[in-house]
Amino acid sequence: MKSFGFKVILVAILLLGTGFFNSSQASAVGPSFQMPFPCGQTWEGQTRTNHNPQNSVDFNRSNDLGDKVVASASGQVVTVRNLGNSSYGKYIVIDHGNGWSTLYAHLNSFSVSSGQSVSQGQKIGTVGGTGNVTGPHLHFEQRYNGSAQKIKFNGSQITYYGAKNYTSKNSCSNEGVTGTVHTESGVSLNIRSGPGTNYGIVGSVADGQTVTISCQKHGETVTGKYGTSDLWNYIGEGYISDTYVYTGSDGQVAPTCN
Template sequence: MPRACRRPGLCAALTTGVLSVAALSVTAAPGHGAAPAVGFEMPFPCAQSWTGTTRSGHSPSARAIDWNRADDDGMPVVASAPGVVATAVPGGTRGYGRYVVVEHADGAQTYYAHLSAVSVVKGQSVDQGALLGRVGTTGNSSGPHLHYEQRAGGSVAEPWFHGARFVMGSTQASQNCVDVPVAGNFLGDTTAELVVYRRAERATFEIQRPGTAPKVLRFGTATDQPVVGDWDGDGRLNPGVRSPATATFSLRMPSGLQQVVLGAAADVPVAGDWDGDGRWEVGVRRAVDGVFRLRAPDGALTDVPLGDLGDLPVTGDWDGDGDTDLGVYDVASATFTLRRVDDDGVAWLAQVAFGSGDDLPVTGDWDANGRTDLGVWDPTSATFTLRQAPEPTAARADTSSVSFGRSR
């Protein structure tokens, strides 16, 4: 069930285990006034209202927006669209001050300037709605605001949000209200359910239940990072989130809330049963070097290098031995790299091409065979594509597609 790749870079067609590389195809950047190919949303969390203004002498262009709202100093700034961080300057004092540049499909870029704090690093893959930093007044700024640009072909373009050209001087509510794919055994049966984390001021985990309405667990906020795990060892997964601002995991279970501080703002959370004792622990994949840092029940930390900086982390029990293994997903080539450790302590790596360049990875035991399977979620159609095989690296596999969540 291949889909055409819509992101620049090396792209792989959907396969059942053999890497298949497609040719690169880049669309020309849109001109000034044209609707951009990228579906940009406002650079603020879901439902927040902001006023955007400019002036004739606005540098570098009157098409750049200065965003404000009451008491905006220190408020979160999020990615307008998925992409890769091309520039991250956490200590700038001149010009843009502290700022971030994200590169999107077709070479488009967005600029986020005068920040008080930067929460990402260069080379990091970021999803739409992910925290980039906080509003500030660093650099050449006379007061707190977010300086924002959409660029095409190297020049500042007219800004568009949610499919419409932005009118300078207007106040709008952000529709940057995206779903993030998750999966796991929440309902206590033998297979993993499909789940989306819905970014909102009061975020929710939406758990698919075929034939009836999704089960909704309200937990987290729009800028939190979702993470799920069996925190209490009862055989069911529970929701969790990590706040990038404080590097704090909040793990919810029937007995109460557990909090763990781990990592830096830019790190990506992971979870798994690292020692096979039935209780899941947390970890992070460090954004600065792509190293997994896993936390044991006693607080001890283990570092495992795997993949390249821009890869997205995944976890699962690839070999069915009860211990959670590590993996990464290369967005550009749509390739999973899976790591497992044998009985002699030797680490083995295997690659599986699956998905397309726009997809986000998801893993779960789709067929109840005790081994974690691979999957992807297409944000443009809100479709999960699931790969089922005796083991995740098998060359022959069945695939199925399920629509769940909100498309972007």
């Protein structure tokens, strides 16, 4: 019996040494995290060995100041804090249960308050340049029991270490994204058969009308109500320039059309 007991203890020690009982094993199972941006948006994610914490990621894209930041998974907001010009600046922490949380830092503004429940894809703030930064971006962390983990979206780990473009699938659905048409002159906007003014007119949409964007495609560069862009929105009948549609966010907000 003594020999058997010794063997059991020895096996347990060996298993602990190999990490079989390591508490970090639990971190492999967590919420179905998605990117902290609306469906269809593409952002460059940068990871580096000198990042603090090392497993965090910085997200950037052109003219991203004020862009919408959304919850990576459903949960409860536990921190909404402003550290001014130091550290994270304006940041939010969401508790997702079972030891998991996410942190969103350097925000320009808050859209939630501490104690509030949020759903995946819900707006929580906007991209900013607050805190100890050199320019606007989103600093993002996935934490397990307070420790930053290597980040996963759709169950797949992002690239460590370096920069790579990622497209959000957060709250994507067949229903599409809604937007409101605003023309500078108040006249109706032509719907085209393709992403450009050289394509045939297949209909029109009135100024102020709400449309559903099922997908988007790059085409002719157009200057309109909301700046200059080569992005075109497919709204069922055909395409309209994104520069005449207000969705609450700059850039691509729906999946790319085939």
